[in-house]
Amino acid sequence: MTAEAAPRAQVAETTLDSGPLALVEALLKTPATILRETRTGYGMIFRLSVVIAVTTSLVGFVMSLFSGGLQLVFVPLKLTLGIFCCALLCLPSLHVFSCLSGAEQRVKDTFAALLMGVALMGVLLVGFAPIAWIFSQATSSVAMMGAVHLAFLVTSSLLGLGLVNRALTAMNRHPVRTRLWSPLFILVVLQMTTTLRPLVGPADDALIHERSFFVSHWASTVTSPERELVRE
Amino acid sequence: MTWVGPTALCRLDERLLEQVRRGDGLRRVILSAMGTIIVGAGAYGLAFGIWRAPEQALFSAIKLPALLLSVALCTIGLGAMLAMLLRSKLSLRQTAVCMLLSFAVTSAVLGAVAPMSIALDLLVPPSDPAKLAASMAVGRALLLLHTTAVAGAGVAGVVRLRALLGRLGLDHVVAKRVLVSWISAQFLVGSQLSWLFRPFFGEPRVRPTFFADHVLHGNFFDAVSVLMRSTFGAAAPFVFAMAALGLAITLVTMLRADAKDVRVEVGTVGLLVNGALVRWRQIATVHHGGAAVMIALVADETLGRETLRVACKSAEVARDLADQISAGRLRVDAGPFRT
DSSP states (O other): OOOTTSOOOOOOOOOOOSSHHHHHHHHHHOHHHHHHHHTSOSHHHHHHHHHHHHHHHHHHHHHHTTTOTTHHHHHHHHHHHHHHHHHHHHHHHHHHHHHHTTOOOOHHHHHHHHHHHHHHHHHHHHHHHHHHHHHHHHOOBHHHHHHHHHHHHHHHHHHHHHHHHHHHHHTSSSOOOOTTHHHHHHHHHHHHHHHTOOSSSOOOSOSSOOOOOHHHHHHHHHHOTTOBOOOO | OOOOOHHHHHHTOHHHHHHHHHTOSHHHHHHHHHHHHHHHHHHHHHHHHHTTOHHHHHHHHHHHHHHHHHHHHHHHHHHHHHHHHTTOOOOHHHHHHHHHHHHHHHHHHHHHHHHHHHHHHHHSOOOOGGGHHHHHHHHHHHHHHHHHHHHHHHHHHHHHHHHHHHHTTOOHHHHHHHHHHHHHHHHHHHHHHHHHTOOSSOOTTSOOOSSOTTTTSSOHHHHHHHHHHHHHGGGHHHHHHHHHHHHHHHHHHHHSOOOEEEOEEEOSSEEEETTEEEEGGGEEEEEEETTEEEEEEOOOTTOOOOEEEEEOSSHHHHHHHHHHHHHHHHTSOOOSSOO
């Protein structure tokens, strides 16, 4: 908060407090403190994983309130596992793609940057959760709720991917380009939401469904005669 | 505890701003803002419903402040996160105060025009189900008036919020981005909540009611979609897609961080940028294009990179300046983990 047109004051190096909320605050305000901590061991990676698990479980719980029942247990579990799977699936491509643009960091540092982005995505999804809850209580349309959650997921992912890019750039001498990789990550996240279906709508008996591409799944949801949730 | 009056909230008194800046005594400001919202929006709620029936006026007087407070409640968490992410340094409590002050200004304006609106409601022909066509014509005109009043008060609230963020010391680019992100979230929540809280005005043929029948059936965007289909027919999906695209482009444009125009002087240990020293190691990249030099600063604790734009007299001067800065940068070694 400085005078207009003057360059931003360089913020003094800060240290990260212990406690989950301190980590969340650092993700939003001073992610460089997290970056420094990742160099000292695996503790920060574990803490970031805990933040991801807690936030995605919370978001999954809010998502499941639309349909209730068994979904209250299944959706938080599926969403948490799904997000971790996405992160692990996309890690090799992120590391290789960043190296192609001249990055020099280790795999562990790439993983830390990716987890920072995913954790920020989870935190932002928690911020969107009250809005999603309002919509979920006022509509019975599965397609509508799916669209709301997708919009929030994509918005949070974009902001999270921005942090991944900034974290990787801060680790290197040259800016790291992740523009090619970012759409791949979003593609994997969108496909994961289809593979782990139903995240929105009532639970069914099948744990694993037949394979389906996410675009065709969305099309079938929008045109399905059972797109309205039956509320008791 | 001293009450902060609606006029002080509208003026954004220096004492009030100092409290918000320091983060002290914010509870008092929050309670005062909530009081202004309850009284001001409540008064306009009366104006909204009084034409239909006294019961509708009472219901709307409860619902309009409840709507504004609910929107604030639902968006404060997300707003604080976005504010931190966009480098505003506002805390959760400061975000809450800023949002509530904006709604308080809107409510104060609504409360100020409420007597006029109430008088107008009482002076026009009353709602009469027996003369439905005539009543509907009057009702539509009054609804347009009330909608215009609410929109005008909303604009006043946004303008004061913009001024508040500026006077709190936020950089104007940061303030713009924070404002746009907050308004987007509030629009999304407000549209759905106002749908849930309907009716505010009431129709001559429908009995006064607190909530509409089947209140949880459908949503705001369903209603917009039905209206678009009836207005545009088969072209409705295309119009909707164009509107969504236009909105998305506008949002992205407004949220984009532009380069900051500055004047620089080359020194021995770094650059003097508008009088402030930026050391060589704080400069990440420098390049020139046409008669301008673009300087990207090294990321700070936010990992955000600020870009400065120096306008020069000619392309030669710009190239010369870029070369001088590059030479200065080469004197220091910027290693990995530069933050």
